[in-house]
Amino acid sequence: MFAALANPLRFMAFSRWAAPLLGAAAAVAIGVGLVFGLEAPPDYQQGQTVQIMFVHVPAAWTAMLAYACLGAASFVSLVFRHALADQAAKAAAPLGAAFTGLALITGSLWGRPMWGAWWVWGDARLVSVLVLFLLFLGYLALRASIEDEAKSARAGEILALIGLINLPVIHFSVEWWNTLHQGESILRKGGPALAPVYLLPLLLMGAGYSLAFGALWLARTRAEVWKRRATSLALQAALA
Amino acid sequence: MIGVLLKRELALAWGRGGGAALAVGFLACASVMLPLSLGPEPARLARVASGVAWVVLALASLLSLERMFERDFEDGALDLLCLGPLPLEVVATVKCLAQWVVVGAPLALATPIAAIALGAKPQAAPLLTLAAALGGLAFAFVGGAGAALALASRRGGLLIALIVLPLLTPPVIFGGAAVESFQIGLPWLAPLLMLGAYALAAAALTPFAMAAACRNALS
Amino acid sequence: MIGVLLKRELALAWGRGGGAALAVGFLACASVMLPLSLGPEPARLARVASGVAWVVLALASLLSLERMFERDFEDGALDLLCLGPLPLEVVATVKCLAQWVVVGAPLALATPIAAIALGAKPQAAPLLTLAAALGGLAFAFVGGAGAALALASRRGGLLIALIVLPLLTPPVIFGGAAVESFQIGLPWLAPLLMLGAYALAAAALTPFAMAAACRNALS
Amino acid sequence: MIVALRIEELCLARGERRLLAGFSLALEAGEAIALTGPNGAGKTTLLRSVAGLIRPLCGAIRFDGGEGRLDADDARRFGCHLLGHQDGLKSGRSAGEELDFQVRWTGGTTDAAQGAAERLGLTRLLGLPVRALSAGQRRRLALARLAASHRPLWLLDEPLAPLDAAHRILVGELMSEHLGRGGLILAAVHDPLPILAREVGLAGAP
Amino acid sequence: MIVALRIEELCLARGERRLLAGFSLALEAGEAIALTGPNGAGKTTLLRSVAGLIRPLCGAIRFDGGEGRLDADDARRFGCHLLGHQDGLKSGRSAGEELDFQVRWTGGTTDAAQGAAERLGLTRLLGLPVRALSAGQRRRLALARLAASHRPLWLLDEPLAPLDAAHRILVGELMSEHLGRGGLILAAVHDPLPILAREVGLAGAP
Ligand code: HEM
Ligand SMILES: Nc1ncnc2c1ncn2[C@@H]1O[C@H](COP(=O)(O)OP(=O)(O)OP(=O)(O)O)[C@@H](O)[C@H]1O
Ligand SMILES: Nc1ncnc2c1ncn2[C@@H]1O[C@H](COP(=O)(O)OP(=O)(O)OP(=O)(O)O)[C@@H](O)[C@H]1O
Ligand SMILES: [Mg+2]
Ligand SMILES: [Mg+2]
Secondary structure (H helix, E strand, O other), X not given: OHHHHOOHHXXXXXXXXXXXXXXXXXXXXXXXXXXXXXXXXXXXXXXXXXXHHHHHHHHHHHHHHHHHHHHHHHHHHHHHOOHHHHHHHHHHHXXXXXXXXXXXXHHHHHHHHHHOOOOOOOOHHHHHHHHXXXXXXXXXXXXXXXXXXXXXXXXXXXXXXXXXXXXXHHHHHHHHOOOOOOOOOOOOOOOOOOOHHHHHHHXXXXXXXXXXXXXXXXXHHXXXXXXXXXXXXXXXXXXX | OHHHHHHHHHHHHHHHOOHHHHHHHHHHHHHHHHHHHHOOOHHHHHHHHHHHHHHHXXXXXXXXXXXXXXXXXXXXXXHXXXXXOOXXXXXXXXXXXXXXXHHHHHHHHHHHHHHHHOOOOHHHHHHHHHHHHHHHHHHHHHHHHHHHHHOOXXXXXXXXXXXXXXXXXXXXXXXXXXXXXXXXXXXXXXHHHHHHXXXXXXXXXXXXXXXXXXXXXXO | OHHHHHHHHHHHHHHHOOHHHHHHHHHHHHHHHHHHHHOOOHHHHHHHHHHHHHHHXXXXXXXXXXXXXXXXXXXXXHHHHHOOOOOHHHXXXXXXHHHHHHHHHHHHHHHHHHHHHOOOOHHHHHHHHHHHHHHHHHHHHHHHHHHHHHOOXXXXXXXXXXXXXXXXHHHHHHHHXXXXXXXXXXXXXXXXXXXXXXXXXXXXXXXXXXXXXXHXXXX | OEEEEEEEEEEEEEOOEEEEEEEEEXXXXXXXXXXXXXXXXXXXXXXHHHOOOOOOOEEEEEEEEOXXXXXXXXXHHHHEEEEOOOOOOOOOOEHHHHXXXXXXXXXXXXXXXXXXXXXXXXXXXXXXXXXXXXXXXXXXXXXXXXXXXXXXXXXXEOOOOOOOHHHHHHHHHHHHHHHHOOOEEEEXXXXXXXXXXXXXXXXXXX | OEEEEEEEEEEEEEOOEEEEEEEEEEEEOOOEEEEEOOOOXXXXXXXXXXXXXXOOOEEEEEEEEOOEEOOHHHHHXXXXXXXXXXXXXXXXOEHHHHHHHHHHHOOOOHHHHHHHHHHOOOHHHOOOEHHHOOHHXXXXXXXXXXXXXXXXXXXXXXXXXXXXXXXXXXXXXXXXXHHHOOOEEEEEOOOOOOOOOEEEEOOOOO
């Protein structure tokens, strides 16, 4: 499928209908997830604030997903030197930064009632998510500061691949250090340790966020393709 | 051939950031400044000591990193390095090692002294040195990658900081955790091993990134 | 004419050290790293907060200072600056001011935020900003003098550190004392005035030193 | 305005090495001098000491205006262009920014900078970073400052080396115009200048 | 050992600008080519792409050895000297240190470096910092590397510009010797080379 999509024309044809479709699916999943989520009973420990979970946890997942996509696109671009892959990588970065920001904000909104602090320095997971955010920003800044498109692409690929190290650190940080942050409760050995009333909306929201990311990613990649077409047309016009 | 290169890189690293003396002076100065601005209560100082040493280590590395590749890039020496018998990956490794020898190693030796002067437990000295040495290694390589990536852009310093700082955080976490655990009597081997693993991974992987980034900037 | 020069110097200062974003990122990072390596106990952090902000301010200034004159010296732009309508003393002043605007001022604004994030009292914010702004001014001018003096030598960084670090200590003492006194309810005006006097004296005297040092390096 | 440069009994040294002793030279308005001499003879050092960047061991460098002797410092700061081996262009900034700064710093206007850029065929290059220019384009950018901000005394250190034939001729024209306006040119060269110039040789190391 | 350089249907671009298209060239052992062309034509770019520093858009650059085609990477790393507009000398280090490093890095010995320094009249200057050298002395220092460590292919970018007449002749002799040993020279120039060379012109921007 990827090989097929590597052709820009086919990609544009595919994404023309795929992006809105994914967007609609995302809206449905998020809508239903929100309804279930708002109806979920208050947790005996966390009270009503447990509902923040439905915004926070999917945002954190999607942030990591976005970085993984950025890394994968960069890898493809580095190895196969495919312009489309670079455009996809460039398009993924601001989305990833946004989702990471969302995870940080909702997390600290949750932290205030739960831990009595907006932010806890020294918590490895929190800090590693902040690092993820900075990595996205660094990627964006690096791309923006190199005018030559080819050089900018190459430098971005290298940075994105170096930053991949951070993903396992984020995921396993709760195991490696004793942190305040919640341990693994869903993707853990022996099945999820979450009551179905919470699990169902959480998974729905997770799916919704990921679909939304997918839709936005396709749309942004399309925009990037258009932008480059426009610049190369302008150049041809200037040279002619 | 590596020897020829190493000799040159050591001389350059020494001249570049002022080398060891600058870094150690930096540390000394920070150790003086901290009590000045904190007030001299020993209990408070002792806890802060090793943490500050880490921050200084990271900042001092950053201080001289920016120019690791930039000078060679601007004056044409990078062309010459590309046309030498050793691949650029090796050249980058040697550069980072030289940086570490000149800045990281003296700092690793000075760190426990500063920490103890500020009131840390003397028993922690060997661990502090080891952690600082490993941390400095990670800083040198990760920082080198940032410096090489920033070559192609117009804004050196800013970019390097932005790129490098996030990647410097894990070693600081690991190193700080090892020292802290040791001081309060918890097991400290695991974080130290993580630190070592990070440093080795950086030393093994970033040379490829550096070489690719340099070639990219030249082309 | 000063406007023309200031525009250029601002652009260069911005590009050189990465400017505001670098310094602030630096501060942010140090604020991240410190708790990481200290452990997150709020009580401890709060006491350290403003002290650390000072150290970071000093280090961030040093970070970009070294190249304040060196680039212009090496690429011949200093010749051009000598042959312009303004005397070299004014040029040096403008350079330092640009450095301060780009690095010092944003840092002064960010310092209280970092300190409060680490747990300092919010009421201290205005004082912290003022002290950091004055301190930054002193750092920029004293650091500039060090950078100019180091031009003629082969070992820039080392010299700058040796020359500048001792001269940076008084502002840190005064500034730290002012903030600390404020936080524990003692009179804080006197140290603040001392800090201001030091900064003004630096701004008034060092331009002559810088100009003389530049001429010396060129000849 | 500078109408004559007089160098009298000048001695110059670098490090421990004596370069010139008892060197004298007079340059009048509308005249060009080509300084020649082997490598290391002291051409660059002489130009830089005329510009006031290097202090002579002995002797005098005088600038005469219409009404008698000028203050040397003023003459240098308002009447003198130095184009050295290094051109003082920042490789990271854009060519346009650098040209504009150099011209305005030496007393010209932005419009004049545009005009000079056009004359030297740089207009399409002004958006590029200086680093991206070819050696000849970069040298032309440095020369544009001389054409844009009018200062009577030009001190040139091998101004034509990286230029192609067409641009050598063009710069020759610029120089003639400058001389026609009553300018003075003191140029260190290894190849002949494209204008009529009096040749002054420096002996070089013994 | 490289005995021939073949460039076939090369296309080069910088930024968005096309410099060369379908450019071909063959250089055999013992032969020198003088690349000419207006500023910005792409001479430097061509030399750097032969040295492997710039990746061509299309076309091939081949190095032939005695027994057939050589690996391009090896040929460049062991058989090729590039002397660009910038000479890669660190201005703060001493001339001797820099020469020794450059020579040994490209495969020569310290003795050869001494010999080359003597040949080029640099011996008395080796203790000075590179910054203190005059432009011509500095260029000679850069050229000494070529004379000291033997590599067959010399890629030279305006090698003679800052040299005085005597040293141009001397460098001409060095080049002839190099060609006599079976070397190859590809030099970008604006002034004629002091040796017999085939001229290849680059057209320059349309
Ligand atoms: C700014 C603060 C916070 C940040 C940056 C943050 C970050 C993250 C991240 C990255 C994940 C996904 C980890 C993975 O799946 O590998 C996550 C999951 C989670 N977070 Fe947070 N978090 C924050 C605050 C909180 C707070 C205050 C709570 C509630 C006490 C909380 C509860 C959870 C839960 C329950 C999960 C799901 C864990 C799992 O099932 O794997 N988080 N968070
Ligand atoms: N610090 C120093 N110590 C000793 N000698 C020095 C020092 N600085 C410069 N020199 C010498 O002074 C001379 C300076 O020559 P200058 O640069 O004026 O030569 P030039 O005539 O311009 O030569 P070129 O034609 O090569 O440009 C050189 O011989 C140089 O080696
Ligand atoms: N990033 C870039 N974007 C656009 N154009 C560029 C870029 N980099 C280089 N160029 C252009 O490519 C050309 C490079 O020319 P090159 O340096 O090869 O010229 P040259 O033939 O060596 O000229 P000279 O005789 O002046 O040395 C120049 O016209 C330059 O302006
Ligand atoms: Mg000279
Ligand atoms: Mg060229």
